[in-house]
Amino acid sequence: MAALACSGAAEAAPSFTAEETVFFSRTSSMSVQSVVTVPGGFRMYVTSGPYRVLSATCTDQVAWGLESGIRLTTSVVANDVSSITYLSVVASTAVGGGWRMYYVGIDAGGLYRVLSATSTDGLAWGKEQGTRLQNNGGQGFIGSLSGFSVSNTERRLYYVADRDGLNNASRYAVFVATSGDGGLNFGPGTLALSANAYAVSATTMTSGKTRIYYTSPLTGSTTASQVLSATASDGLSFTSESDVRLSTTASVSGFRGLVVLRSTDSFRWRMYTDYIIGGTTETFISHALTRTPVVESFSPAAVDKGRTGVPYTLTGEIFSPTPTVSFVLGASTYNATTVVRADDTSLSGVFDTLNRYQGVYNVAVVNADGRPGFLSNALEIRLPPGSVTMLDNLFRPTKGGTTKATVELFEAGEVTARLYTVDGNLVATLFQGTMPAGQTQFTWNGRTPAGSVVASGVYLLNVVGPNLNTTERVVVVK
CATH class of the missing domain: 2.115.10.20 (Glycosyl hydrolase domain; family 43)
Structure with missing residues (x-):
């Protein structure tokens, strides 16, 4: 379009x-x-x-x-x-x-x-x-x-x-x-x-x-x-x-x-x-x-990126039969998946945010004759927060145990994962580099970069990436 x-x-x-x-x-x-x-x-x-x-x-x-x-x-x-x-x-x-x-x-x-x-x-x-x-x-x-x-x-x-x-x-x-x-x-x-x-x-x-x-x-x-x-x-x-x-x-x-x-x-x-x-x-x-549609309100105001079938409602005036609802960000435009016209003042339907740019969009209603009406800054598509899931975060490295971290991102980007003592001293950098969107896993065997087993106790794993900054606890028992 x-x-x-x-x-x-x-x-x-x-x-x-x-x-x-x-x-x-x-x-x-x-x-x-x-x-x-x-x-x-x-x-x-x-x-x-x-x-x-x-x-x-x-x-x-x-x-x-x-x-x-x-x-x-x-x-x-x-x-x-x-x-x-x-x-x-x-x-x-x-x-x-x-x-x-x-x-x-x-x-x-x-x-x-x-x-x-x-x-x-x-x-x-x-x-x-x-x-x-x-x-x-x-x-x-x-x-x-x-x-x-x-x-x-x-x-x-x-x-x-x-x-x-x-x-x-x-x-x-x-x-x-x-x-x-x-x-x-x-x-x-x-x-x-x-x-x-x-x-x-x-x-x-x-x-x-x-x-x-x-x-x-x-x-x-x-x-x-x-x-x-x-x-x-x-x-x-x-x-x-x-x-x-x-x-x-x-x-x-x-x-x-x-x-x-x-x-x-x-x-x-x-x-x-x-x-x-x-x-x-x-x-x-x-x-x-009156030839141009008027868009007065759009709901929801914000949606996470990557979703499908998001319901919306839109109110205004001068909506023709079979209009199109579009989302405009700069030179990028995409249409709602469905448009249901209740009358000349009310529209509803669903739209997707999968593979869409994040940012604040203008919402447009385009009548059947091609005339558009806009509501500026009506919808924000946000990057969903990333997450870290720990498996076996209480383990015995001397018995061959490891802990596994699963990082989920909704956008590829630079990620660092660093392990600290509770006093804030750096123990090891477990990951540093570009991580793709989706899930990425890495493990820690309870050892320092020099190969020594760390002392028993509580350690803090800090992971920073696209819309992600979280700290997880790891317990080491010898």
Whole structure:
């Protein structure tokens, strides 16, 4: 197998690779808001200017075509008379199924409200009475929405709002409100993530955790030029993840809408966003895909050299069917013996360390398309300790007796075996030279190098070699 190159630590979360495909280019008023699964494919909802909601469909999440007609529009003398700015569509909990759309409407007085509409087919929508959510009685900004199904009756609505109940972009953050009646009435929103955020999209990870993606400006900027992420076990209180999921180039002014969902191959994620080319009014709706696997943990951390059938477990994300698990040390790479994929986040199997170099290895998961992800310094292959076994270590040299030492090494190398009195005086050097891996035996007949029988008593045999430094007792009786 060709050597794999890697550097740095593993990513904390998957990064997205921008795709070449562009949808609905040069439509300055269009912004992606929501994507849902429908029979035979997917439907995307977009705002078109401040007054209309349009839709598009596709079968592969890539080749989108606009549908005819308007899904929703502002109403005269209503809470959305001024504009419809953001929306999110979720499956309805009604007996007959269908859909519910949450949308931000602004009235003639400039007050913000989260309103709702329902549809049985996702095309024809009817507005519901009442207000689902407000920030500071409508005075506070409410922006991007992401509806989220927790159970048949519980719904969460993640949304961007001003933390002070006003409309200051530097104070925009992600909030969450919960409904126990299927999404009609929501309790007061609470702060889910304090980081500055302009748009939000909530997803459910394979582990059951909730991950939100959010657009955010760089420090000192007001342009949402990066997409970041955060996770929560309870879906309410989020912790930011390190690194950037996606960022714009210098020629792009920033991200606006944001939607993330499972890709059609089920182990990756697809991100839809729209952005305006810097210095123009041209908007592009495009997408990005998580292509590189992320390796988060590997166990065991250390194994002795020379073993076979060592079990391992590996966790992370974006693991394709039939991946390869590899171990990388410099230019040396070898594969695990078996790989069992539990799901897109968990792998297990066995590997060997027989005839492998000792050292600290990077562990790589290579997806079926050849894209690798690494965890640096994940596995140490150690040289097992050598050993010395004594036979007849109590003997009578005057009766022709001898003692036998068996040295076992797991790597060839220089070995010295010296015999000392208990006072530390050298009696004899029994072995000095290169010893092969495996077992080597030598004997001592109880005599000095000059041929004299040593005095009765206790002697100490010290053997030093590759990962070996041990002392054994020998008793001589005349």
